[in-house]
Amino acid sequence: MSEGGISARGVRRAFGNVVALQHIDLDAPAGAVTALVGPNGSGKTTLLLVLATLLAPDAGHVRVAGFDPVRQARAVRARTGWMPDVFGTWGTLTCREVLRVVTDTHRMPRARAEARIDDLLGLVHLDDLADRPTQVLSRGQKQRLGLARALVHDPQVVLLDEPASGLDPRSRVELRGIVRDLATAGKAVVVSSHVLSELDEMADRAVIVAEGCTIAVETLDEVAERPRTWRVRALDEQSLVAALDARGIPYGEGDRYGREIEIASDVEAAEVLNALVSDGVPVVAFHPAGGVLERTYLALTEDRR
Amino acid sequence: MTWRLSVRGVRTVAGLELRQRVRSTRWIAVLTIWAVLLGLLTTLIRVAVHLAADIDAIAPGVGGGEAAAGDNVGDQIGRLMFGLIAFLVLSLGTLVAPALSATSINGDRTAGILAPLQTTLLSAAEIAVGKLVAAWTTALALLLTASPFILWTYLEGGTSPLRLLVTLGVLALTLLVVCAIGLGWSSVASRTSSSTVLTYLTIAVLGPGLPILFALCLPTVQQEETVRVRQLVPAGLYLPADSAPRCVESREQLSRTHTERIWWVLAPSPYVVVADAAPRPGDEDTALSGWDPLTLIRDGVREARLGPAEVEDRCGDVATTTRPDGGEDTARERREERNALSAVWPYGLAANLLLGLGFTVTAITRLRAPIRRLPRGVRIG
Ligand SMILES: Nc1ncnc2c1ncn2[C@@H]1O[C@H](COP(=O)(O)OP(=O)(O)OP(=O)(O)O)[C@@H](O)[C@H]1O
Numbered sequence: 161m162s163e164g165g166i167s168a169r170g171v172r173r174a175f176g177n178v179v180a181l182q183h184i185d186l187d188a189p190a191g192a193v194t195a196l197v198g199p200n201g202s203g204k205t206t207l208l209l210v211l212a213t214l215l216a217p218d219a220g221h222v223r224v225a226g227f228d229p230v231r232q233a234r235a236v237r238a239r240t241g242w243m244p245d246v247f248g249t250w251g252t253l254t255c256r257e258v259l260r261v262v263t264d265t266h267r268m269p270r271a272r273a274e275a276r277i278d279d280l281l282g283l284v285h286l287d288d289l290a291d292r293p294t295q296v297l298s299r300g301q302k303q304r305l306g307l308a309r310a311l312v313h314d315p316q317v318v319l320l321d322e323p324a325s326g327l328d329p330r331s332r333v334e335l336r337g338i339v340r341d342l343a344t345a346g347k348a349v350v351v352s353s354h355v356l357s358e359l360d361e362m363a364d365r366a367v368i369v370a371e372g373c374t375i376a377v378e379t380l381d382e383v384a385e386r387p388r389t390w391r392v393r394a395l396d397e398q399s400l401v402a403a404l405d406a407r408g409i410p411y412g413e414g415d416r417y418g419r420e421i422e423i424a425s426d427v428e429a430a431e432v433l434n435a436l437v438s439d440g441v442p443v444v445a446f447h448p449a450g451g452v453l454e455r456t457y458l459a460l461t462e463d464r465r
Numbered sequence: 466m467t468w469r470l471s472v473r474g475v476r477t478v479a480g481l482e483l484r485q486r487v488r489s490t491r492w493i494a495v496l497t498i499w500a501v502l503l504g505l506l507t508t509l510i511r512v513a514v515h516l517a518a519d520i521d522a523i524a525p526g527v528g529g530g531e532a533a534a535g536d537n538v539g540d541q542i543g544r545l546m547f548g549l550i551a552f553l554v555l556s557l558g559t560l561v562a563p564a565l566s567a568t569s570i571n572g573d574r575t576a577g578i579l580a581p582l583q584t585t586l587l588s589a590a591e592i593a594v595g596k597l598v599a600a601w602t603t604a605l606a607l608l609l610t611a612s613p614f615i616l617w618t619y620l621e622g623g624t625s626p627l628r629l630l631v632t633l634g635v636l637a638l639t640l641l642v643v644c645a646i647g648l649g650w651s652s653v654a655s656r657t658s659s660s661t662v663l664t665y666l667t668i669a670v671l672g673p674g675l676p677i678l679f680a681l682c683l684p685t686v687q688q689e690e691t692v693r694v695r696q697l698v699p700a701g702l703y704l705p706a707d708s709a710p711r712c713v714e715s716r717e718q719l720s721r722t723h724t725e726r727i728w729w730v731l732a733p734s735p736y737v738v739v740a741d742a743a744p745r746p747g748d749e750d751t752a753l754s755g756w757d758p759l760t761l762i763r764d765g766v767r768e769a770r771l772g773p774a775e776v777e778d779r780c781g782d783v784a785t786t787t788r789p790d791g792g793e794d795t796a797r798e799r800r801e802e803r804n805a806l807s808a809v810w811p812y813g814l815a816a817n818l819l820l821g822l823g824f825t826v827t828a829i830t831r832l833r834a835p836i837r838r839l840p841r842g843v844r845i846g
């Protein structure tokens with residue numbers, strides 16, 4: 161595991177008799193986005209609190225940017241940006257002042273801090289609200305300010321707890337861009353979220369947790385090599401069914417979104433599409449049904465509900 | 466790491482807190498109400514004191530007493546007013562100060578703004594001390610607003626500049642201690658209402674609580690003992706009818722209260738500290754040089770510290786002229802003994818400051834992250 165990232169082994173944490181983390185293994189390499197997914201109450205927030213040096217684990221081995229969050233908390237804090245799930249802010253301070261406080265707490269020199277604050281306000285599109293008190297901000301705007309706050313000191317490790325909640329569609333797209341840029345810049349990014357389709361588009365890896373245990377680690381590129389369901393829709397339903405029958409490809413019930421077919425890999429999917437088109441079927445849509453992550457996630461957590 | 470304290474860190478936290486407070490409360494309104502209230506009370510006290518003094522002037526010797534001879538009545542009135550106002554500011558200050566700090570940590574925790582501070586490079590000590598400095602600064606603003614009225618009573622006369630300075634200093638330090646108590650409780654209790662109640666309770670124990678405790682403890686230090694007693698023998702019974710009454714000494718079994726064993730219970734009470742710290746006015750020799758509250762409490766506490774006199778003197782001043790032993794004045798001796806005692810207030814103030822330090826240290830340890838043991842029902846983040 162590279163020095164800049166996160167590595168956690170066998171992390172355990174209980175609150176009284178509630179065991180929030182039972183046995184968590186998590187690796188988040190630098191330069192990649194690691195998604196943290198799991199049902200409500202599975203321990204995602206608790207794990208991020210451990211990584212953010214707020215909670216001490218009962219057991220386990222944790223390294224964040226190469227340091228121990230318990231014994232070298234200061235070193236970890238200097239290199240980690242954390243965006244909490246519930247965003248609290250000093251209500252009467254303006255956005256700019258909130259960020260300035262954070263630069264002060266990180267002992268950034270004034271001139272560099274001001275430049276950084278301007279950059280970040282631009283990045284999260286709060287420049288026109290920069291001098292408004294934060295208590296008047298909408299939930300999504302607060303969320304964006306929270307993201308900026310986590311990034312103020314240009315951290316090596318970025319922990320985002322449900323960053324997309326409350327964001328409008330455009331902000332979500334922009335968030336995705338920001339997160340991808342962070343990874344490109346060599347940061348280790350951990351994102352917890354329940355919106356799996358979104359993670360599909362920004363994460364490189366996914367760590368799936370349930371009931372305080374890591375139950376799977378997926379690399380999203382690998383998932384493409386697995387069988388999954390695709391959805392195909394044609395202008396002419398009859399000719400689609402006929403072509404599928406002729407080629408012996410099993411298909412499910414049809415609806416206005418088309419038909420679902422099982423395909424073993426992406427390579428095979430390309431072949432099926434090619435065959436359908438050459439058969440003269442007027443295909444208008446051909447895409448995986450449900451996200452890559454969603455399928456894995458649902459399969460893995462099936463027995464839990 | 467936890468205990469690291471830098472000026473910059475403390476200033477950052479204090480600045481943040483103060484800005485929040487100044488903007489979120491109608492600060493000017495609060496100070497105005499505070500000033501108007503104090504002004505009103507000062508005026509009332511002034512009127513009342515002068516009315517009482519006028520009545521005394523008609524029947525001399527009731528209030529002014531013998532002191533009126535050497536000491537001027539105006540000075541006494543000034544001292545009385547000064548003492549009353551000092552206690553008023555102390556009472557109101559300890560009433561208001563908890564509101565400044567008693568919710569500062571658990572309130573931030575519920576608002577979700579504590580954890581983001583803890584994940585920065587600020588140490589736990591910087592966060593706690595920064596919050597304390599902010600609360601104290603606000604309390605000092607209240608004291609500053611009150612100072613014109615204190616100054617007014619000072620200008621009424623009778624109070625030495627040293628007494629003014631010491632009183633103001635002790636008031637400021639007492640407010641610091643109160644702020645620290647609030648801070649400590651706010652770090653211990655998870656709910657803001659509990660920490661506020663606990664802070665008020667602690668202050669109630671310190672202020673009126675300790676003197677009450679002292680009174681309740683008095684029976685435990687009562688003791689039967691044989692002491693020398695000086696008694697007045699009136700003329701006519703054992704003495705010739707034309708002779709003056711005489712003071713004779715005998716031994717008697719008496720029940721006496723040894724307050725010198727428990728006087729220290731009184732010492733940490735802020736009222737005692739303020740009163741005892743205020744230097745005694747002028748003439749040390751006059752028996753009744755003070756009937757202002759500061760001097761009364763000061764003499765009372767020192768009297769308690771001395772305990773019962775070695776010789777029980779029941780002859781009083783009447784006998785001084787005709788003492789069998791030729792002019793031994795026990796009352797005067799007693800006064801000298803009392804004045805020779807070292808001051809009580811350094812102990813009281815030290816105890817208070819230690820208490821404040823204890824609460825601050827508690828707050829710092831409670832702000833330490835990563836947290837191992839979370840209080841039940843607290844969620845961070
Ligand atoms: N301070 C606490 N005291 C007691 N139990 C807690 C505490 N914090 C978390 N828990 C419990 O630990 C478990 C994990 O909680 P956590 O907040 O980490 O879940 P999560 O995965 O973030 O859930 P969600 O998806 O809803 O955000 C839950 O069962 C929760 O009730």
Ligand SMILES: [Mg+2]
Binds near residue numbers: 204206245
């Ligand atoms: Mg959560």
